[in-house]
Every structure is written in C-alpha cells, then in structure tokens.
Amino acid sequence: MIKKKWIKCFLIVKIAAIGSLVSGESPKTIVPLFLFSGQSNMVGLGTNTSQLSSEEKEEIENIKINNVSDQNKDQGKWKTFGPGFGSSSSNFGPELFFGRVLADSMPDKKMAFIKNAMSGTYLGQSGGWLPPSSGGPGTLYGNMMKHIGEALESFNDAFDTSLYTPKWAGFIWHQGEFDAMNNKDLADKYEVNLTNLIKDIREMAEDDSLPVIIPMISQGQNNIWQFIDIVHEAEIAVAEKLHNCDTTKIIDYNLSDIAHYDTPSMKKIGTNCALRWLAMDFTDDWWDPVPVVYQAEKRSSILVQNAYSNPKSFDLSGRMVRSIKTSGISGLNGQSSTLMLIKTTGNKSEKQFISKTVKLR
Numbered sequence: 001m002i003k004k005k006w007i008k009c010f011l012i013v014k015i016a017a018i019g020s021l022v023s024g025e026s027p028k029t030i031v032p033l034f035l036f037s038g039q040s041n042m043v044g045l046g047t048n049t050s051q052l053s054s055e056e057k058e059e060i061e062n063i064k065i066n067n068v069s070d071q072n073k074d075q076g077k078w079k080t081f082g083p084g085f086g087s088s089s090s091n092f093g094p095e096l097f098f099g100r101v102l103a104d105s106m107p108d109k110k111m112a113f114i115k116n117a118m119s120g121t122y123l124g125q126s127g128g129w130l131p132p133s134s135g136g137p138g139t140l141y142g143n144m145m146k147h148i149g150e151a152l153e154s155f156n157d158a159f160d161t162s163l164y165t166p167k168w169a170g171f172i173w174h175q176g177e178f179d180a181m182n183n184k185d186l187a188d189k190y191e192v193n194l195t196n197l198i199k200d201i202r203e204m205a206e207d208d209s210l211p212v213i214i215p216m217i218s219q220g221q222n223n224i225w226q227f228i229d230i231v232h233e234a235e236i237a238v239a240e241k242l243h244n245c246d247t248t249k250i251i252d253y254n255l256s257d258i259a260h261y262d263t264p265s266m267k268k269i270g271t272n273c274a275l276r277w278l279a280m281d282f283t284d285d286w287w288d289p290v291p292v293v294y295q296a297e298k299r300s301s302i303l304v305q306n307a308y309s310n311p312k313s314f315d316l317s318g319r320m321v322r323s324i325k326t327s328g329i330s331g332l333n334g335q336s337s338t339l340m341l342i343k344t345t346g347n348k349s350e351k352q353f354i355s356k357t358v359k360l361r
Helices: 002-022 095-105 139-153 184-188 190-205 228-241 263-278
Strands: 029-038 060-069 078-081 111-117 164-174 212-215 245-248 303-306 313-315 336-345 348-359
Touching: 029 095, 060 095, 060 139, 095 111, 095 263, 111 139, 111 164, 139 190, 164 190, 164 263, 184 190, 184 228, 190 212, 190 228, 212 228, 212 263, 228 245, 245 263
Parallel strands: 029 111, 029 164, 060 111, 164 212, 212 245
Antiparallel strands: 060 078, 303 313, 303 336, 336 348
16 A cells, blocks of 8 residues: 555656646756665764764755654654754764765755664564565565655655656665674575665666665674674675665774764765765766765865876866866867876875766766
8 A cells, every 4th residue: 555655646746747748848857866774874873963064064955855764853854955864963874975975966956865764673574674575565664665655745845846856866775784683594684685675666766777875884893793794795795786786885984882883984974875876877868967076175176087098187166077178188079088086185195986987078
C-alpha cells in the first residue's frame, strides 16, 4: 500500500509535466532530488554545529530538505537547507557538505534532499531497513517509503510545482555498523541485502542507473564492530558490480566518542560523497555541473588544471568556471577534459582529480 501510494504520487508529477508539454506550456524545471539514509553517523550524532564557521552555518536558499532523523522536532517538513538537520539542531550528517559542494558546483540549480536516518539500526533485520527483495519491507524501510511519499505530496512547500518538478538524482547510504557488530550471519548477508536495497530504491525511483554513494563505515573504539571487514568487503563488492555506484574510503577520520565521527571528519565525508557523485557519468541534458571543491577559507583564486601535457589554468574566483574555448591548446577546443584541483601551500602542492570529464564550452 505504501509503495502504491508513492508511485501514484510520482506518476501525478510525471503526468503533470507531460501535460504541460502537450498543452504548449513551458516545461517545468527539473529539481534534482537526493535521498540520504542510514544509521547514527548519517544522523550525525558525533558532530556539533557550534564548531562550524560562520560561512558554513549559512543557509542555502536553493536547497530544501525534508528530514526525519531520530527525534528531530522539524521532522517531515520542507525547510531551507543548512546545518542542524541531525537528531537535533546541534548536529548534521553528510548531507551538509554534500549540499555545499553541489551548490558551489551548480550555483543556479535548485535541489531537494530527503533525509531519513535512525540511530542504532540494522539493514538485515525485519525491524530495520530490510528491503522488499530481501524478504521485507522492514519497519524502517516502510517508514522511509511513507516519508518519501508524504514529502513528494507536499513538494509545493519546497518549490512552486507549477514551475518545478523533482527528479531523482542520487541515493547516499551510510550504515552497517550494527550489522557488523556481533552477528556474523548479518555481516555475511550484507552484500546481498545492500544489493537488494539499491535495486529496490532504484525501482522506486524508476531509474536503474540512479547514482548511489556508499561512504564506508569506520571501526569504532575497542573494535566494537567485530565483523567490519566483512561489511567493508560487501560495500566494495556492491560498488564494483553495480553501475553508477561508488564508495568513499574511510581514511584519517576521527571519532568524537566510541562510534561517531567528529565535525571535521563529517565535513570530509560529505565533501567526498559530493565529489564522487560529480565524477559519475550522466547522460540527461539537465545535469551540467561544474565540479568545484568547497573551500571554507577565502581565496582570491583556485587553480584547476587539465591532465593534458600542456596544462591550462582556470580562475575559480567565485567558484564558477567561466566560458573557456582557446584554440591551439590541446584539450581546450570544446573537448572533454579531465580536471584536477591544484592546492598549493608554501612549496608543497596537493593534487586531486575532481571529475572524470567536464565539457568545456
């Protein structure tokens, strides 16, 4: 019943958009829609918004979020995006810096986030996120589908639906600690259950290539996740076998307690998830991001170079790549070029690939 309700709602949105084309009205503008789900580190229990800079605390008007995380008092309502969409207004999950990076990369694009995360939960149990294809729906999976349906029904509270229509753009899943804790059977089944979860979410979204990002879980203190290696292997295996699915490796991330990432680590996780999303292949005309790494500190410019033998520098003042088309330089004649970030501190340069390809115009 829950699934049928959501499909009905989604079909109404699609039919309305088609109807506007038939009647000669201007087509509605697509709003990329992202789903964030998982357990306590997706909620963001170890973070503290008081540790953010004034710039990082700013709201982003072009992004709206509908959040159900633990006992957040604003759950189920469309709000302007910013920090504080964890279990309370004092914390945040990966969504914050994922949104900040995408807002920098697509500065004129409106976006919508649905966040549904619950602490201390399992993927492989009937009371948790167990997907229909694994014998569910589990209680939390069913609740999430209900939340999605209600969020889409009230989408006009986010953006004027006479002008805008949502389209699924990604699924970010950060979970697995409890499945890795002390039950090897749950850990052994994680690969199958995660594969089925992605399959069912993509079926719900009517997109078998929906981008999926899986930030890998980290070992807690005192090795509390006994079978974490099995879950890690499962996350990697799923990302390798499924199209448009990727992981982010947990490296040098710190905890604020025995199990939860601190504020600086959560900022990195959200940023890395966004960079992985930006690096994926898209064929739809409405996805045209310019990959940009979010920088909290003020800079007069950031140098981005392509990977050709004759590199060309791009001024990213204001965090937007301007129209560039230079004849006679390899890779800059309207071709697709691989870009990398060049960050220089003193005599030391750090290089990081930002995106597989960006179409230069």
